[in-house]
Amino acid sequence: MTVGVMNNGKIRRRPAWASPLIFGVIVIAVAVFSFMKNPSVTEAVMSAMIRFAVPLMLGALCGIYCERAGIVNIGIEGQMLLSAFTAYMTNVWTGNLILALLAGALTGALLGYFLAVISIKLKLNQIIGGTVINILAIGITGFFYQVGMTTKGKFGPIRLGPLAKIPLVGPVLFNNPPITYIAFLMVIISHIIFFHTRWGLRTRAVGEHPRAADTLGIDVFKTRYLNTIIGGALAGLAGAFLTLEGVGTFERNMTNGRGFIALAVMIFGKWNPIGSALAALLFGLANALQTQLQFMGINIPHQFIGMIPYALTIVVVSGFIGRSRPPAAEGTPYEKE
Amino acid sequence: MKTTTDTPVLETKDITKTFPGTLANSKVSIRLEQGEVLALLGENGAGKTTLMNIIYGLYDQDSGEIFLNGEPYNIRNPHDAIAAGIGMVHQHFMLVPVFTVLENIMLGAEVMKGPFLNKTQARQEILELSNRYGLEVDPDAVVEDLPVGIQQRVEILKALFRDVKILILDEPTAVLTPQEIQELFQIMRHLTESGVSIVFITHKLKEVLEIADRIVIMRRGEVVGEANPRQVSEHDLANLMVGREVSLVVDKSEAAPKGVQFEVKDLVVKDPMKGLAVNHVSFAVRAGEVLGIAGVQGNGQTELAEAMTGLRKHEGGTVWISGMETPQANPRALVEHGMAHIPEDRHKHGLILQYPLTDNFVLCTYYKEPYSKHGVRNKKAILTTAEELIKRFDVRTPSAFISAGDLSGGNQQKVIVARELSRDVSVVIANQPTRGLDVGSIEYIHKTLIRLRDEGAAVLVISSELDEIMSLSDRIAVMYRGEIVDVVDAKQTTREELGLLMAGSKS
Numbered sequence: 001m002t003v004g005v006m007n008n009g010k011i012r013r014r015p016a017w018a019s020p021l022i023f024g025v026i027v028i029a030v031a032v033f034s035f036m037k038n039p040s041v042t043e044a045v046m047s048a049m050i051r052f053a054v055p056l057m058l059g060a061l062c063g064i065y066c067e068r069a070g071i072v073n074i075g076i077e078g079q080m081l082l083s084a085f086t087a088y089m090t091n092v093w094t095g096n097l098i099l100a101l102l103a104g105a106l107t108g109a110l111l112g113y114f115l116a117v118i119s120i121k122l123k124l125n126q127i128i129g130g131t132v133i134n135i136l137a138i139g140i141t142g143f144f145y146q147v148g149m150t151t152k153g154k155f156g157p158i159r160l161g162p163l164a165k166i167p168l169v170g171p172v173l174f175n176n177p178p179i180t181y182i183a184f185l186m187v188i189i190s191h192i193i194f195f196h197t198r199w200g201l202r203t204r205a206v207g208e209h210p211r212a213a214d215t216l217g218i219d220v221f222k223t224r225y226l227n228t229i230i231g232g233a234l235a236g237l238a239g240a241f242l243t244l245e246g247v248g249t250f251e252r253n254m255t256n257g258r259g260f261i262a263l264a265v266m267i268f269g270k271w272n273p274i275g276s277a278l279a280a281l282l283f284g285l286a287n288a289l290q291t292q293l294q295f296m297g298i299n300i301p302h303q304f305i306g307m308i309p310y311a312l313t314i315v316v317v318s319g320f321i322g323r324s325r326p327p328a329a330e331g332t333p334y335e336k337e
Numbered sequence: 338m339k340t341t342t343d344t345p346v347l348e349t350k351d352i353t354k355t356f357p358g359t360l361a362n363s364k365v366s367i368r369l370e371q372g373e374v375l376a377l378l379g380e381n382g383a384g385k386t387t388l389m390n391i392i393y394g395l396y397d398q399d400s401g402e403i404f405l406n407g408e409p410y411n412i413r414n415p416h417d418a419i420a421a422g423i424g425m426v427h428q429h430f431m432l433v434p435v436f437t438v439l440e441n442i443m444l445g446a447e448v449m450k451g452p453f454l455n456k457t458q459a460r461q462e463i464l465e466l467s468n469r470y471g472l473e474v475d476p477d478a479v480v481e482d483l484p485v486g487i488q489q490r491v492e493i494l495k496a497l498f499r500d501v502k503i504l505i506l507d508e509p510t511a512v513l514t515p516q517e518i519q520e521l522f523q524i525m526r527h528l529t530e531s532g533v534s535i536v537f538i539t540h541k542l543k544e545v546l547e548i549a550d551r552i553v554i555m556r557r558g559e560v561v562g563e564a565n566p567r568q569v570s571e572h573d574l575a576n577l578m579v580g581r582e583v584s585l586v587v588d589k590s591e592a593a594p595k596g597v598q599f600e601v602k603d604l605v606v607k608d609p610m611k612g613l614a615v616n617h618v619s620f621a622v623r624a625g626e627v628l629g630i631a632g633v634q635g636n637g638q639t640e641l642a643e644a645m646t647g648l649r650k651h652e653g654g655t656v657w658i659s660g661m662e663t664p665q666a667n668p669r670a671l672v673e674h675g676m677a678h679i680p681e682d683r684h685k686h687g688l689i690l691q692y693p694l695t696d697n698f699v700l701c702t703y704y705k706e707p708y709s710k711h712g713v714r715n716k717k718a719i720l721t722t723a724e725e726l727i728k729r730f731d732v733r734t735p736s737a738f739i740s741a742g743d744l745s746g747g748n749q750q751k752v753i754v755a756r757e758l759s760r761d762v763s764v765v766i767a768n769q770p771t772r773g774l775d776v777g778s779i780e781y782i783h784k785t786l787i788r789l790r791d792e793g794a795a796v797l798v799i800s801s802e803l804d805e806i807m808s809l810s811d812r813i814a815v816m817y818r819g820e821i822v823d824v825v826d827a828k829q830t831t832r833e834e835l836g837l838l839m840a841g842s843k844s
């Protein structure tokens with residue numbers, strides 16, 4: 001196809017993070033304005049936004065690693081839930097939070113490996129593979145979880161020295177528990193990996209056109225395995241966040257659809273780590289506002305605010321604000337000839 | 338390392354490869370000398386690509402050996418081939434569409450600075466290479482925005498970037514205009530002068546005679562001959578390639594066109610991704626003439642054909658048959674107006690592969706008498722018709738109940754031709770009617786199209802094979818970037834003129 005909307009011989013392209021960024025700027029403007037009116041409420045809303053956003057961010061990163069390599073992962077929800085459980089149980093048994101965190105990440109990684117085997121080695125339907133993970137997680141956690149277990153505590157916030165003293169920004173961004181910092185760090189690291197390293201270039205090639213990658217001597221299977229496992233570990237971190245940092249305890253089905261929302265976040269962010277992080281913050285903000293409005297008894301139905309990110313996702317997916325295009329080879333097993 | 342001057346850089350000995358049901362390569366031995374262009378000539382399905390994929394490590398041979406500079410070399414995967422200095426430009430390009438030229442070229446051979454990609458240096462190296470060999474590209478352009486001719490340059494650059502000694506070009510000219518083919522030949526000469534040895538695969542005779550130093554001819558998986566381009570004629574090569582006497586020209590009498598029978602007025606088709614795929618196209622075909630639509634693949638021909646045949650909605654314009662306007666996107670109405678359609682993609686739009694031939698023969702008429710009465714199918718009538726068509730159109734099949742998917746490409750195409758052209762039709766739209774077929778089937782389909790013309794149908798042939806267009810058409814319209822650039826008289830035009838038009842320049 002050579003027909004195109006040309007502009008001096010080049011087609012104009014919008015970077016993936018453009019639309020989330022526009023919303024981001026608006027959000028910041030509103031936040032600064034409301035901070036001047038009511039600092040304590042604004043701070044609370046912003047902190048809640050981060051709390052809501054972190055698991056979505058990590059979940060979306062999981063989706064990005066898998067899908068950029070060509071594996072559809074709709075099992076993020078299950079990966080989070082089971083990891084939340086193992087992290088919690090490790091915390092109950094050992095009382096060692098670091099160990100608990102590692103247990104969560106490892107559980108996610110193992111489930112990632114499981115998905116990889118299903119979709120790469122057995123070449124089964126990837127949607128079914130993800131669904132199996134989701135059902136498995138609900139079943140296992142439901143069966144083994146007992147009410148009434150106690151832990152010695154959860155991760156507390158770590159103040160980042162003078163940074164934490166900046167008004168509004170300090171308490172919101174630089175006074176958080178460790179997994180939150182890890183999440184933000186992983187967003188930046190992932191961006192660098194995908195767009196500035198050999199591994200990232202090859203991963204994207206494998207997700208777009210595996211045969212082309214193969215003809216250049218790139219090991220498609222290995223690339224897919226490793227990315228799916230890394231993705232799983234990130235979903236595991238999201239699960240660990242829920243039990244070790246957010247809620248502090250385990251509840252049945254406590255992920256409550258976050259794994260699926262993470263997929264929407266990933267699409268909104270156009271399979272781009274920074275774009276998805278901004279999208280996660282937007283979803284987080286909507287959630288935080290929803291809660292805040294209920295507190296304040298304001299007369300807009302809170303569901304309306306809660307709905308906004310989903311409506312925006314639909315707008316993004318339907319292509320009004322630049323097209324959101326998934327990796328071309330996602331979901332299809334690669335067959336060597 | 339070259340030991341003696343007569344050690345070939347690449348040699349295959351008795352390579353055999355079978356796919357389920359097909360002997361794709363049977364004891365194939367070829368040799369490639371240092372700095373030469375070896376043409377591998379053969380019809381579609383002769384096994385050329387299979388052999389090259391074995392050399393490039395994409396397939397494993399069942400038996401046989403490969404030698405590089407006289408030493409046996411075990412190539413297990415493309416990685417080994419690249420390490421040995423072998424590069425391949427595949428028939429279907431192996432480019433990541435959403436990547437930039439730079440990313441595509443350095444993929445797998447990344448230039449690094451510590452743990453990070455060094456795009457600056459890679460860009461510099463690419464620009465140097467492209468200057469040295471006259472392969473002009475913009476390293477930062479996104480590949481899917483580039484015309485195929487440029488994409489091919491990217492593929493060649495990809496190989497050069499890896500320092501190839503042996504370059505395999507698999508049907509590189511299929512997607513090029515005549516002028517672009519000349520440019521490619523120049524690049525190839527440049528490469529051989531700097532010591533690269535080239536295997537050039539094609540099924541086009543003219544090209545072989547022009548560029549090759551030596552010609553190896555393959556047929557049905559075997560090497561059937563070797564020729565010196567200075568000593569053979571096109572005719573000799575064609576006979577060797579096909580294995581029997583063939584006529585290269587379509588036998589046809591002067592056209593006797595009457596009134597306009599098919600007309601397209603101001604047709605516009607939008608493409609969701611790319612803007613106007615068909616940009617205000619108008620033309621008319623008279624009864625009793627063949628209008629050919631020439632053009633490099635991907636200039637809107639597919640969209641034009643789909644819109645005209647009702648497979649796709651169009652955003653503006655009208656389609657007329659025998660002076661009557663036809664409704665949009667309604668294939669059945671068009672069929673009932675007397676349109677026959679030989680689609681470009683015979684698997685997707687021409688046949689239902691899982692259905693037996695019997696049902697495929699009545700796909701346009703199954704609901705009519707005698708094939709259906711009061712909504713009940715009459716299998717006997719269907720079978721009678723099927724058997725008659727199989728005989729008349731020489732479809733090679735063991736029975737009429739075989740699934741269409743089990744026939745060879747040539748026979749599948751004959752089933753479509755039989756179904757479409759045995760009806761009472763006034764307009765024929767044939768899109769790439771002979772792509773991928775053997776010479777015998779091509780001859781047959783060409784003859785049938787001319788017969789329909791002589792019986793008074795308006796025939797529209799869309800093809801990116803210039804030879805096909807030139808030998809079939811009475812008038813030729815050239816399509817470029819969604820527009821008809823010009824319509825010329827087939828008897829007076831030349832390849833050069835058409836080539837220029839196909840590249841968008843109107844004389």
Ligand SMILES: Nc1ncnc2c1ncn2[C@@H]1O[C@H](COP(=O)(O)OP(=O)(O)O)[C@@H](O)[C@H]1O
Nearest residue numbers: 337356359361379380381382383384385386387
């Ligand atoms: N991957 C494959 N699986 C099965 N059959 C194949 C495959 N590749 C090629 N073939 C068959 O092998 C024969 C030779 O094909 P190919 O090497 O592509 O021919 P050419 O390149 O000369 O047109 C054909 O009959 C083709 O159908």
Ligand SMILES: [Mg+2]
Nearest residue numbers: 385386428508
């Ligand atoms: Mg081929």
